[in-house]
Structures are given as structure tokens and as C-alpha cells.
Amino acid sequence: NEPAKAGRDKTRESLASTLQQATASMAQLQNSSLASSWSALQARVQGLAGAIEGKSAPESFALHSALVEDLQRFLHALAMDTGLLLESDPAAGLLVQMAVSHATPWTELLGKLRGQGAGLLSQGAPNPVGSARMLTQADSLESALRDLEHLQAQMALAGVRDAAGEKALSVSRDFAQLVRTRFSADAPAEDPQAYFAAGTAAIAAVGQFQAWTVDALAQRLQERRTSISQRYWFGVTVSVAGVGLLIYLMLAFRMSFLADLQQVLLFMQQMADGNLRHRVRVRGSDELNDM
Numbered sequence: 001n002e003p004a005k006a007g008r009d010k011t012r013e014s015l016a017s018t019l020q021q022a023t024a025s026m027a028q029l030q031n032s033s034l035a036s037s038w039s040a041l042q043a044r045v046q047g048l049a050g051a052i053e054g055k056s057a058p059e060s061f062a063l064h065s066a067l068v069e070d071l072q073r074f075l076h077a078l079a080m081d082t083g084l085l086l087e088s089d090p091a092a093g094l095l096v097q098m099a100v101s102h103a104t105p106w107t108e109l110l111g112k113l114r115g116q117g118a119g120l121l122s123q124g125a126p127n128p129v130g131s132a133r134m135l136t137q138a139d140s141l142e143s144a145l146r147d148l149e150h151l152q153a154q155m156a157l158a159g160v161r162d163a164a165g166e167k168a169l170s171v172s173r174d175f176a177q178l179v180r181t182r183f184s185a186d187a188p189a190e191d192p193q194a195y196f197a198a199g200t201a202a203i204a205a206v207g208q209f210q211a212w213t214v215d216a217l218a219q220r221l222q223e224r225r226t227s228i229s230q231r232y233w234f235g236v237t238v239s240v241a242g243v244g245l246l247i248y249l250m251l252a253f254r255m256s257f258l259a260d261l262q263q264v265l266l267f268m269q270q271m272a273d274g275n276l277r278h279r280v281r282v283r284g285s286d287e288l289n290d291m
Contacts, residue, residue, distance in 0.1 A: 091158040114199025168209040
């Protein structure tokens with residue numbers, strides 16, 4: 001239908017823009033293996049629309065899911081290479097977990113339920129096998145949401161919490177309940193477009209929360225970088241001041257010692273010349289003064 005096609009075209013445009021931005025960022029990769037992996041994934045993403053053309057719905061979903069899984073693995077490898085998965089700060093570590101390990105599978109579960117469910121509803125006639133599959137996927141989504149709720153509670157304890165996360169959980173739960181209602185036995189007929197729109201709203205809410213998670217992580221890392229930089233320059237300043245003080249003390253000692261030594265040498269010269277009335281004044285209480 002036309003609304004679905006319009007939504008698909010809009011999504012493809014957004015994907016192309018996001019892919020271009022990601023490719024520009026990946027150009028800075030120092031790891032040649034990761035750079036090669038990204039090139040292959042980029043080609044698969046760009047060719048996905050053509051690859052699913054003429055395929056059945058199950059085949060299309062299989063191609064899409066396989067690509068998402070490979071992208072997820074690449075994201076894990078990238079996070080490990082940059083040290084993000086080994087983050088020592090609890091709050092930053094939880095944000096990394098959410099952004100790297102949970103947000104993408106969460107969106108993928110919602111996307112499958114949205115696409116497959118709308119396809120079944122558009123058939124009009126009941127499909128017991130398809131309905132059973134949808135209910136099983138709804139179970140998987142609800143299980144994942146319980147894990148996500150626990151993770152968000154841990155994030156809150158660590159001081160990182162946002163209303164976008166609570167909204168994403170709430171909208172996702174509502175969509176899971178909608179799936180159960182529309183695909184249970186003797187369920188009333190449902191408008192595929194309304195169902196699809198509910199799934200889209202849930203995916204958008206998760207996307208907003210994911211964007212907040214990435215921004216919050218970037219902010220914490222930037223704050224740490226600023227703090228480390230400030231400590232570094234403070235250390236440099238103290239070191240320079242310490243070295244300057246040491247040099248000053250060494251020069252002061254040298255000048256004082258030389259002045260006293262010159263007085264002693266002058267006294268010895270006067271004595272050698274027969275002048276026994278010459279007096280020498282040496283400051284301090286060191287060996288030179290005793291002599």
C-alpha cells in the first residue's frame with residue numbers, strides 16, 4: 001500500500017544518510033581488519049534493497065536479520081578494539097552495555113514483530129501457524145524487556161537515567177500487549193496500518209533512547225578527557241615550578257659560596273703579602289666559616 005511504501009522510502013533515505021556518516025567515521029579506523037569488515041558490511045547494507053527484491057517475506061526477514069546480527073558483531077568488535085567494553089567507570093560501562101549490546105537487538109525484535117505481524121494481518125484470513133509464531137516472539141520481547149528494565153535500574157543507581165528510557169520500555173510493553181491481543185485465538189480483525197504504526201512508534205521511542213545513551217556516553221568520556229587534561233597540565237605546572245625553584249636554590253647557593261670563597265682567598269692573599277690586619281667576613285655556619 002502507498003503509506004507503507006512511503007514509510008519504506010523514507011526509511012531508506014534515512015539509512016543512506018546514516019550509512020554515509022558511519023562510513024566517514026570508519027575511515028579513521030586504525031585496525032585494518034575492522035576497516036575491511038566494515039567495507040564488506042557497507043556493501044551488504046547498500047545492496048540490501050536489491051537483495052530482497054522478489055524474495056518471499058521469510059527470505060527477506062532472514063537476509064535482514066543476518067545483516068543486523070553481523071552489524072551487531074562488528075559493533076562489539078569495534079567497542080572491544082577501542083576499549084569501551086573494558087570501561088572501568090560503572091556509569092560509562094552500563095551506557096556501553098545498553099548502546100552496544102542491547103539497543104540494536106531490542107529494535108530488531110520490534111521490527112520483526114511489526115513487519116511480520118502487519119504482513120499476517122494484511123492477509124485477512126486467520127493464520128494459526130503465523131499467530132503462534134507471533135506470540136512466541138512476543139514472549140521473547142517481554143523477556144528482553146525485563147532484562148532491559150533491570151539494566152535501566154542499574155543505570156539509575158549509577159546516576160545515568162533519562163525519561164526516554166522509561167518511555168521506550170512503556171511503549172514496547174504496550175506493543176507486546178497489542179501483539180498478544182491481535183494474534184490470540186478468536187482475536188478481532190485489526191487494521192494492518194494501525195498495527196504497523198504502533199510498531200513504528202515503539203521503534204522510534206527506542207531510537208530516541210539509544211541516541212540519548214550514545215550522547216550521554218560521549219559526554220561522560222569528554223568530561224573524563226577534560227579532567228585528565230586538567231590534571232596533566234596541573235602536574236606539568238607543578239613540575240615546572242619545582243624545577244624552577246630547584247634551579248633558583250642551586251644558583252643562590254653557588255653565588256653565596258663563591259662570594260664567601262672569594263673573601264677567604266682574598267684574606268689568604270693579604271696574609272701572604274704580610275697584611276695581618278685584614279679581616280674576612282664569611283656568612284653562615286658551614287665548614288667554610290669554620291676555616
